[in-house]
Each structure stands twice: as structure tokens, then as C-alpha cells.
Amino acid sequence: MNTHLLIGSGPRKVVALHAWFGHGGGWGPMADVLDTHGFTYAFMDCRGYGGMKGSGGPYTMEQVAQDALALADGLSWEKFSLIGHSMCSTAAQRVLVQAPGRVERMVAIAPVPASGFPHNDAMLALFRRAAGDTAVRKRIIDITTGLRLCDAWLDQMVASSFANSDEEAIAAYLPSWAEADFHAKIHGNPVAIKVIAGEHNPALGVPVMQETFMRWYPNAVLEEMANAGHYPMHETPIALATSIEAFLRG
DSSP states (O other), X not given: OOOEEEEEOXXXXXXXXXXXXXXXXXXXXXXXXXXXXXXXXXXXXXXXXXXXXXXXXXXXXXXXXXXXXXXXHHTTOSSEEEEEETHHHHHHHHHHHHSTXXXXXXXXXXXXXXXXXXXXXXXXXXXXXXXXXXXXXXXXXXXXXXXXXXXXXXXXXXXXXXXXBOHXXXXXXXXXXXXXOOHHHHTTOOOEEEEEXXXXXXXXXXXXXXXXXXXXXXXXXXXEETTOOSOHHHHSHHHHHHHHHHXXXX
């Protein structure tokens, strides 16, 4: 199994998959306010992140999906729900393709659609420089949270990202989540899914969600999270935990 942070001991099982600049232990204050009696969460490290640093690839969303299924198997979870943040919302959707019927519910936070990141050439060029450049990672985090948050937090996020990821993994995952288009494979999938978009997220806000997730998933609901950008687990942790668990309880 991939390394993972296990939180809680409740009957509802949840596998959580982190963002491009995240890791299994990087879910911020949200992790401190989860219902540990009703849920058991497995916050997985993707290959090249956290406890999986130095593991090597393949660095693809298909592999992350396979690793998530292997983690669920290792924990003896036949049925489980999924949380995918940003990059790994595409991996969570790949799980729906690889193992239909195993996923009970899914929460997609600031998610990248199955059609890829809605980028222009300049944005993609910036992303390609993020692997080895602290200033670029900080710029990306700043832009995606609405250019409104303090330097101290931005610097902490960048430091955590560099300490908990391999540069080769950051670089190699990019085309798998930003440029791949597999939306035809998930179009019409009946899973119950909650899409959470921060009001200050310029690239992955409500309009993008309405044109993608809400068109493709017949049982999707959409929430715009106030006072949040791309990282609501840090920006609005209590509101996010409350929203996630209300939905996963059904």
C-alpha cells in the first residue's frame, strides 16, 4: 500500500487524494475537525509525495487511481467514498472508470475536470516551471487563491510542498492531469458527487464546474464555498469539513 495518514475509526470509509502541491499529511486544519467516530479517512500519498518520496513512478493519474484501489484493498474496504482535491480529482474520476460500483460517493474539491485543466499557453508554461522554482510555486498558489492571502501562509505552503514532494514527480504528473481528456469515459456516470468550488478560484470556479462536472454527472451537486480559493482545507477548514461530511452521510 502507498503510505497514508489514517484518521478516525468510524464505519464510513473514505480515501482522500491530494493536490499537485499537497501530500497525505498536508490537508491543513480541516483534518483536525473531522468526525472520527462516524468516518475512517485514509489520506494517501501519491507516488513521489510524503512517505512515497523516492518511490519512482509511474507518475500518472491512472497509477494514482490504481494505488487508491490497492490502498482500499489493503484496508479491506470493498466499498468506500472518495475525496479528490484539484489534480487528484482526475485520479478519483479514474477510479470510477477502473472500478465502477466500488465508490459510494465522491467529493471533488477545486477539481480539475476529466477534460483537463482549462489553461492557456502562458499558464501551462508557468506550471511547467513549478517543479524546481519556489517563486513559481508561490505565484501559482497566490493566483489560484485570488491574490488575497498573506505571504507567511503562501511561504508555508511552498515550503511544505518542496519538503514533501520529488521535483521529478511534480514535473511528470503535469500532463496527466492538466492535458489529458477522458471525459467521454465518465459522461453519464451515476455516482453521487459533490463539487466544491471556491469563490476566489479564478481558473476552477463555478462557471467551469457548470460546463463540465454538472453536464457529465447526472447526480452531481455544486457548492460555491465562500471566502475560499483553491485550498479551502486551509482557508475555510470547518466549513469544508462540515460540507464534506454532510454529503458523505447521504
